[in-house]
Amino acid sequence: MGQQNSKLTKSDIEFIGKNSNFSKEEVANIYGEFKKFDKDGNGSFDRKEFVLFFKSKLPNYPEDNLNKLFDAFDSDKSNTIDFKELTVALSIIGKGSAEDKLKVLFDIYDKDKSGILEKKEVDEMIALMKNVGVSLGKSPGDIELFIVKLFEKIDKDKNNLISREEFLTEGARSPSLLTLLGI
Structure with missing residues (x-):
């Protein structure tokens, strides 16, 4: 999917319509933004373009998490993200259940794709949650306590x-989990 020209085709629009929760107007707006950040005009984001795109929307979001x-969004593992991949992913994050x-x-x-989050993986998620919580104006101590209790509850x-x-x-x-995970 990742490598394409920069023109949105009818089949692209149909694919996005079937696989996202965006209206045609929303797709057009996202496409306009996409084109602005697709600096080389090849119809896809490389990692740097992707990070710049999201930094413009989420300036306090840690770059490591954007990577x-x-x-995650690079569904075909091409090291590029085309507009279809981007809109489907944005739909899940923005409008998905x-x-x-x-x-x-x-x-x-779940980096090793084991179906289990191990301590190291959970610690990375917790670090993100702390950053998001602080950026939302929450006290670090309150966030820490909430996260510890939340993960105790999750680990049945x-x-x-x-x-x-x-x-x-x-x-x-736990709607607070989604908030603290930045989505």
């Missing part, structure tokens, strides 16, 4: 590992 998003968002986040942090079997099922089930019950 993780890039990897809580479950859809949690699935994307789990997949981003108390094995210090979080399964996909645990994350999706308990995460859906």
Whole structure:
């Protein structure tokens, strides 16, 4: 998917319509923004263009996490993100259900694709949550306490590992989790 020319085709529009929750007007607006940040005009974002695009929308979002998003959005692993990949991903993050968002986040942090978030992976997610919480004006101590309690609640079997099922089930019950994860 990643490499294309910069013109949006009828089949692209049909694909986006079927796979996103965006109206035609929203697609047109996103496409205009996409073209502004596609500096080389090749119809796709490389990692740098992607980061610049999101930094313009989320200036306080950590660049490391934007790189993780890039990897997650690059569905064909071409090291580029075309407009179709971008709009489908933005649709999930912006307009998708809580479950859809949690699935994307789990997949981003489950680096070894084991279906389990291990301590190191959970720690990375917690670091993101702390950054987002502070950027929202929350006190670091309050955020820390909330996160500890939240992850204790999510880890139902108390094995210090979080399964996909645990994350999706308990995460859906906590709107604050999505907020602190920045989506």
